[in-house]
Amino acid sequence: QVQLVESGGGLVQAGGSLRLSCSASGTIFSINAMGWYRQAPGKRRELVATITSGGTTNYADSVKGRFTVSRDNAKNTVYLQMNSLKPEDTAVYYCNADLRTSFFKSNYNYWGQGTQVTVSS
Numbered sequence: 001q002v003q004l005v006e007s008g009g010g011l012v013q014a015g016g017s018l019r020l021s022c023s024a025s026g027t028i029f030s031i032n033a034m035g036w037y038r039q040a041p042g043k044r045r046e047l048v049a050t051i052t053s054g055g056t057t058n059y060a061d062s063v064k065g066r067f068t069v070s071r072d073n074a075k076n077t078v079y080l081q082m083n084s085l086k087p088e089d090t091a092v093y094y095c096n097a098d099l100r101t102s103f104f105k106s107n108y109n110y111w112g113q114g115t116q117v118t119v120s121s
Contacts, residue, residue: 002026002110004095009115016119017083022095022112024076031099032107034071034078038091038117045094049080063089085119093117 008020020036035050035058049069050058057069068081078095095112 002028002097002099002101004097004110004112006093006095006112006115009093009117011118011120012085014085014087014119014121016085017081018085018117020080020082020093020095020115020117022078024097024099024110027101028076029100029102029105031073031076031097033098035069035096036078036080036093037096038089038093039114040091048093050096051078082117085117087119087121089117090119091117
């Protein structure tokens with residue numbers, strides 16, 4: 001099985017920074033992309049940032065210029081550097097991986113357990 005483990009969440013004041021990490025482990029044949037999504041109370045889960053194994057990135061408009069997604073393909077790890085945090089960034093952040101576990105299997109999305117990010121005003 002594939003497991004995604006996030007770390008780095010916590011409580012910070014507005015204007016502060018956090019760096020989230022997510023490592024994928026298990027049976028992995030190839031990874032197409034990894035990224036971060038978040039879900040605040042009463043809201044749908046939304047895309048924050050994604051990055052392909054080739055380095056192509058995609059960001060939500062609300063985080064452009066403040067967040068940076070990066071990856072270490074050799075370690076199957078994705079990072080999210082979050083700067084200038086705002087109270088509206090408060091949410092559970094989930095790691096996502098679009099990957100294959102076998103040459104004979106198609107791509108499939110896997111999710112981490114989530115890590116809480118709370119930004120106080």
